[in-house]
Amino acid sequence: MKTLIAEDEPVSRRMLETFLRKWGYDVIVTCDGSEAWEIFQKPDAPNLVISDWMMPNMNGPDLCRKIREMEKSGYTYFILLTAMGKKEDVIQGFQAGADDFLVKPFDREELKYRIRIGERIIKLEQQILHLATTDSLTGVLNRRAFIERTEEQIHRCVRENSPLALLLTDIDYFKKINDNYGHQAGDLVLQKFTDQLTRSSRPYDFVGRYGGEEFVVSLPGADMSQSRAVADRMRKSVEEMKIIPQDGSEPIRVTASFGAASLLMDSKENAESLIKRADEAMYKAKREGRNRVCVAGEE
Ligand SMILES: [Mg+2]
Structure with a gap:
């Protein structure tokens, strides 16, 4: 499955990339929100995003808001990384449309299972979409x-x-x-x-x-x-x-x-x-x- 990382901090970015590749995901790496947004304008955009909160040019919540506003087939699961674990921040992130949070410095195992949840939701959505668009007897479009x-x-x-x-x-x-x-x-x-x-x-x-x-x-x-x-x-x-x-x-x-x-x-x-x-x-x-x-x- 295709994933996208948006993180301006090099050490954290490299760690995320290494882990995700090791767990078998296709990874696209970007250094800020506007670069990630560019990727999203193209066809076949990733379904799962792990984005830092604070980034130059465009921050994580703004990126999430833009993705939510666009018309795109297939759901995008959005995980926000943040050093800010305060309740107001979490609420602000959810208001921007994030699905989940991870507080930095993140735990490797926790990251893995939070990504798995996202993957499960994306796959369920794809199954539902398939059922809703297919004729059950013949397998062609309804x-x-x-x-x-x-x-x-x-x-x-x-x-x-x-x-x-x-x-x-x-x-x-x-x-x-x-x-x-x-x-x-x-x-x-x-x-x-x-x-x-x-x-x-x-x-x-x-x-x-x-x-x-x-x-x-x-x-x-x-x-x-x-x-x-x-x-x-x-x-x-x-x-x-x-x-x-x-x-x-x-x-x-x-x-x-x-x-x-x-x-x-x-x-x-x-x-x-x-x-x-x-x-x-x-x-x-x-x-x-x-x-x-x-x-x-x-x-
Ligand atoms: Mg940052």
């Missing part, structure tokens, strides 16, 4: 998380003037699978289907479950012809799948219909409007006989 991430991508693509495409796909005659083979087999089909979508997508694409047997794929950077190519690859790989039910009976074959839509740069586009156009294209694919890809805006 609808809300997919929409949130797509909104972020739309903002980024509009800012950078780069393309983005969205696929909406629906398994053909899925109800029949449940009726003929039972719900357990239906669930297996959904899992295998999403595995196939994930495997056929590019590393920066992301897949979400939109509804029962409806799935969505965001393709950042993909123009219309690339998105058609990805959708075609997915469609073919689904068609070739042989899904063996748990009871070992005859393999189940499925197909899926795909609709693709591209981000419009000249409008106030959002995830909802993009999904709606992909959905219309998908229904066109259904009407035209299923197991095909239709692109929004193409005749």
